[in-house]
Amino acid sequence: MSSSLYELPEITIRTRIRHPRFRYVLKVVGADLGYRFRFYNERSVLPRTAPEFLITYGEAGDRNLPAHPLLCGRSYDPGDDLANWRPDHLEPPPLCQTSEGPDLLAAIFFCLSRYEEYQPFTPDAHGRFPASASHALRFGFLDRPVVREWTAAIGRRLRSWFPGLPDPRRKPLIFQPSYDIDLLWAFQYRGWRGYASGIRDVLTGEFARGIKRFVAPARRDPYQTLPFLEGIHRDHGLHPTYFWLVSDRTHTHDTNPHPIPEEQRTWMRQLAASATTGLHPSYATSDRPDLIGEEKARIEGILEASVDRSRQHFLRFRLPDTYRQLLRQGIRSDYTMGYGDAIGWRAGTNLPFPWYDLEREKETRLTVYPFAAMDVTLRSYLGLSAGEAEAEVMRLFAVAKPHGGPFMLLWHNSSFAPEYGWGGWKEMYVRLVGHLTGSESAKTG
Numbered sequence: 001m002s003s004s005l006y007e008l009p010e011i012t013i014r015t016r017i018r019h020p021r022f023r024y025v026l027k028v029v030g031a032d033l034g035y036r037f038r039f040y041n042e043r044s045v046l047p048r049t050a051p052e053f054l055i056t057y058g059e060a061g062d063r064n065l066p067a068h069p070l071l072c073g074r075s076y077d078p079g080d081d082l083a084n085w086r087p088d089h090l091e092p093p094p095l096c097q098t099s100e101g102p103d104l105l106a107a108i109f110f111c112l113s114r115y116e117e118y119q120p121f122t123p124d125a126h127g128r129f130p131a132s133a134s135h136a137l138r139f140g141f142l143d144r145p146v147v148r149e150w151t152a153a154i155g156r157r158l159r160s161w162f163p164g165l166p167d168p169r170r171k172p173l174i175f176q177p178s179y180d181i182d183l184l185w186a187f188q189y190r191g192w193r194g195y196a197s198g199i200r201d202v203l204t205g206e207f208a209r210g211i212k213r214f215v216a217p218a219r220r221d222p223y224q225t226l227p228f229l230e231g232i233h234r235d236h237g238l239h240p241t242y243f244w245l246v247s248d249r250t251h252t253h254d255t256n257p258h259p260i261p262e263e264q265r266t267w268m269r270q271l272a273a274s275a276t277t278g279l280h281p282s283y284a285t286s287d288r289p290d291l292i293g294e295e296k297a298r299i300e301g302i303l304e305a306s307v308d309r310s311r312q313h314f315l316r317f318r319l320p321d322t323y324r325q326l327l328r329q330g331i332r333s334d335y336t337m338g339y340g341d342a343i344g345w346r347a348g349t350n351l352p353f354p355w356y357d358l359e360r361e362k363e364t365r366l367t368v369y370p371f372a373a374m375d376v377t378l379r380s381y382l383g384l385s386a387g388e389a390e391a392e393v394m395r396l397f398a399v400a401k402p403h404g405g406p407f408m409l410l411w412h413n414s415s416f417a418p419e420y421g422w423g424g425w426k427e428m429y430v431r432l433v434g435h436l437t438g439s440e441s442a443k444t445g
Helices: 020-033 104-112 146-161 191-203 207-218 226-236 262-272 290-303 321-328 375-381 386-400 425-437
Strands: 010-014 036-039 054-057 173-181 241-244 276-279 353-357 362-368 405-412
Touching: 020 036, 020 104, 020 146, 020 353, 020 362, 104 146, 104 353, 173 226, 173 386, 173 425, 226 262, 226 425, 262 276, 262 290, 276 290, 321 353, 321 362, 375 386, 375 405, 386 405, 386 425
Parallel strands: 010 036, 010 054, 173 241, 173 405, 241 276
Antiparallel strands: 353 362
């Protein structure tokens, strides 16, 4: 039986600060630690006994947490705080410094709110906030779940002040596979685009691949890997999440067949019975938000069920606009929080967290689910071999393991085809899943 909110250990805070940013970060940190934070109020506490676990924030006292103006609604530039920090330091980066040391709560808010993404930046070719613009990559801590590190440090400090306080909640690290299905078949249901691609393959020397495009119905399609993936999931007791691209092909980057073939519809309904299904809003939705509603209605019509999860195609989103549009269309969980050009934790955490709309200064009903690495990033952006990519993912897994929670990867059904440069990745993925789940064996058929 799960504990209710009122059964959690209660930490009372005496402070003059009541800003929504402060309330938000206390809620997030409390959920991770398994504590409840409440504000001190003399009229509600006295004349009864004083709170058992009483601390202060930004006030004098032995049990005081340093306070940074960021949690009062002020602006902040972390450049000076990070100037002398090096990524080989064992301690987390010193964001939100005060005369009494770093304000870890403010540092957590800085990362979770994606504060830096609201500042001026130079977008990449797809209009995205690039990893190269983030302080985490520039200063070398993108591959660390620093929000979890800071939260653990707060927990240790509270326990040192109050030996009678129960230990923070501990969680195992659990692998969560997720897949973007941009194109279910490499050769079938491609229409004139498929024929044009076949001719191009022949003209550029890819004769075998070009011929396959014309005889694919009689052969095994290299992108149709769903039976292979479902076999792995059954072997390891995994519950994956699939995000389906169902655009009307408004943009050239939206390559799914349209209308959606009946064979694909069958697969979508079949997988929805045993896995979580989400929408993969098209590339075009970033420029035409009205398309989100159309695509959501399309996938719900196919599944005959409501869909409230999504991940943007090409990881293309801008804050706060994209998240507001998702909320307007009934999306309640988004899985886009990660980078295309780097691996690690974009928001500094592997835990899902509520999105805070920084412009409106309010917590929203949208839950953000971060991922640690994407297959295309590993091979195309970083230029890694299958073995090198496996090692990088396992390195991230080892870093996150002390903190527990979900460890999500973003993969594509198309990322196993040797014809398209993915030779050895199918075998690697089998090994990788075995390592991430504590088992060394899985079916490869």
